[in-house]
Amino acid sequence: MQPDFEAPIATAKLPCADRIGFARLTxxxxxxxxxxxxRDELISKVAGGTxxxxxxxxxxxxxxxxxxxPTGLAIQAEVLAFHQLFRSPCAAEQPKLRVLALAASIDMGGNTPIEFLLEDSAIELLTLYVVAGVPLPVPLPDHDIAIVIASDSEECRDALRIIDQAAAGWPRPMLNPPRLVANLDRDKLHNLLRGIKGLDIPATVSVTRAQLSDASRPDPKSDLLLADVAPELRFPLIVRPRGSHAGVGLARIDGPAAIDRYLAERAEQEFFVSRFVDYANDDGLFRKYRIVVIDGRPYACHMAIADRWDIWYLNANMAFSAGKRLEEESFMRDFETAFAGRHQDALAAMAERVGLDYFTIDCAENKRGDLLIFEADNTAVVHNMDSPDLFPYKPPQMxxxxxxxxxxxxxxxxxxxEQAA
Structure with a gap:
């Protein structure tokens, strides 16, 4: 049972378990x-009880x-059943600020990878995993500011609910409040952002396996079957398993017969579907951008260029093309006056509606020049791992x-x- 957090509650220094951490291991x-x-060394320590x-x-x-x-999540569940508070490595012996990140028990892509953002700072990071059935500690761990890093996903619902119940009495400022994080899943984001001038965001609809299968019937009016689910849906469409990350299960479906082939390879029971947008430039290449929004201000994170629509940074092979890297460098260098300048009003309106203190946008430009939104969330990886020899322009931007x-x-x-005493 959750304690009553209506009144402000105290904080105290609580035992933390130190980690090698997400950033270093990744x-x-x-x-x-x-x-x-x-891995084998740690398994031996687990087996030996040390x-x-x-x-x-x-x-x-x-x-x-x-x-x-599966093994990773099983180990995580065992650990979090008896301990929930962890400390990440800090670059400073005497930190100037202590941040408490509120995380959910989910796979490694389901929480904001905040360690990358703080890795070389003088800020100490504590992560408290909020687990269903385990009350929040009273008093809470001592901190100067909290930030919710759980995502808007089914696996995080309990964590977001628990944090939201405690938010009114939280003793320190809390960034990315759970009520706003809960607007980011693909089927809700369209409703949040629709109507913004200069912004194109295709409606994304959650469908069951049975609904998707019904649309595969060999019927010349099959488009109407899709339209029964959502008026905007027409072939070709984009489909992905609900809750998937990094392009897992992402596919373009050009007609009813392709649905059967797709479902034959997938075991999931729920999917997201949206209309396909051809955003290729005149040279036939697709350009996809990641933007970071911090306190309402956009920053360039990366630009991926490829001859395929289902693009993300790793499959764009940016490391093998000097021309692509030169274009990305120009994108970063001229971001404020060029890309952000073209889309200033749309980005500002989007930041206001999303309302989060920190989030990312994966986007492109459609053939009309509008800002085409694929996704906005608080858990995309923003890092400085790329080789400075190949990408010398990236470290300053990061x-x-x-x-x-x-x-x-x-x-x-x-x-x-008094901070981080």
């Missing part, structure tokens, strides 16, 4: 480090990075983002309070 995997020896909670959570992440998601995020935390933390 960077090791990104750089090709073999994580299996570390592993602490931080090592257990690191082992969970390593398993996921090695492709064994530093600009990280500094802006840290500055927001300092600015929004309670004035006059």
């Amino acid at each position: 960077t090791m995997a990104f750089n090709g480090t073999d994580l299996r020896p570390l 592993a602490d909670a931080g090592e257990g959570l690191d082992l969970s992440l390593i398993a996921q990075l090695l492709g064994d998601k 530093r600009k983002i990280f500094d802006a995020f840290a500055a927001m935390l300092y600015r929004r933390s309670r004035p006059g309070r």
Whole structure:
């Protein structure tokens, strides 16, 4: 049963489990480090009864990075059943600020990867996992400012609900409140943003497997079957399993027969569908952008260029094309006057409606020049792992983002309070 948080509650220094952490382990995997020896070492400690909670959570992440998601989540569930508070590595021996991140028990892509944003700062990061059936600690861990890093997904519903119940009495400023995070899932975002001038966001509809299968019937009026689900839906359409990340299960469906082929390869029971938008430029290439919005201001994060519509940064092969990298560099250098300038009003209106202190936008430009929105969320990876030799323009841009995020935390933390004592 949750405690009553209507009145402001106290904080205290509580035991934390130290971690290697998300940023360091993910960077090791990104750089090709073999994580299996570390995995085996941690497994031995678990078997011998000498592993602490931080090592257990690191082992969970390593398993996921090695492709064994079920094992990773099982380990995570075991760890979080007895310990929920963790400390990430901090660059400063005497931190200037202490941030409490409120996370959900979900796979490694389901919470904001906030460690990347704070990795080289003088800010200490504590992460409190909010788990169904486990009350929030009273008093809460001592902190200067809190931020919700759980996502708008089914797996995070309980965590968001628990945090929301406590929000009114939270003793410190809370960024990204759960009531606003809960507007970001694909089927809700369209309703939130529709009507913004200069912004194109296709309606995304949640459908069951049975509904999708019905639309595969060999009927010349099959478009009408889709329209029964949502008036905007027509072939070709985009389909993906509900809750999937990073393009898993994403496909273009050009007609009814393709639905059967798609479902034959998928076991999921719920899907998101939306209309397909051809956003290729005159040169036949697709350009997809990631924008970071911090305290209402947009920043360039990356630009991916490819000859395929289902593009994200890794499959664009940016590392193998000097021309693509030069274009991305120009995008970052001229962002404020060029891209952000063209879409200033649409971006400002979007930031106001979303209302979050920190979120990301995956977008493009349609053939009319409007800002085409694919997704907005609070959990996309914003990092500085790319090689500075290949991408010398990226570290300064990432530093600009990280500094802006840290500055927001300092600015929004309670004035006059003794911080990170």
